[in-house]
Amino acid sequence: MSFEIQDLPDVIRVIILLNLRKGTYIKKTVLKKRIDKVCVGYTCVEMNELNEAINEMAxxxxxxxNKDRIKLTPKGLRLGKEWQSLLLKKEPIMEIVAGLVDGSITGLVVILSAVIANLSASVTIFAALLTLSAVAITNFSSFLLGGITEDMADIMTLQTLISYSLSDNPDKKERNKSLILIKKLFVILDREIHRSNIYASIIVGITTFAAGSIPIVAYLTLDEFYPFNIILSLGIVAIVVGIFLVRYRSKKSRVNWKITLIETLTIIIIATVASLILGVIA
Incomplete structure (x- = not known):
């Protein structure tokens, strides 16, 4: 099956891939009802059309x-995951990366500022809460509003391209069915994308606050063990950046971890130094 959607069976197959996410068996009649829900009042797909798409996928x-039940194979699950990633935007890659980077930089800046300026514990706590809250809330709101706007623009473009591809079908009846089905499908995807963006925004906010607060808590809790507390807190930042962030970015981008490590460290060092310089100037 190609990613290009040109006719009704292609549309049906995409819906099947989106519905059979967990790789469990599902009855064909149940699947037919789910497709009917997408149509909402329209008779988009007949049982014979569904069977045709199922036979092609098989x-x-x-x-x-298995008799009247079907499930995705490992190959189908992989392809379904790609369609989910394309249409539903469910994997919060950018949110996790942004949360870890922003949180680590914020925590690092607060710790270094406390050491350089010899801030008391109470002042450091106040500065940490204020800074981390501001960054986390900013990330949350930015990713929520920006994410919805960007994803909706992408999904509208994708819908236009798919509809244009389907409009070339010479069979008028099948073409109309396909266009109705794809239109209704994207209405549902609209709601799913809004939900996904809310989850993603919560993830980036929590990740930002957690990544920044953990090293700060370690620094403040072990204040009497100076300078061990500084070493430990900076070590936590190094672990978050060097292991979790670099490994995650390397895995998702499929780039060698050494290149990812250099990129990540360069960005964090520049951002941290710039923040400290601006703090001194201010």
């Missing part, structure tokens, strides 16, 4: 059949 090794 021949391509995407699903397996």
């Amino acid at each position: 021949s391509e090794g995407l699903i397996t059949e």
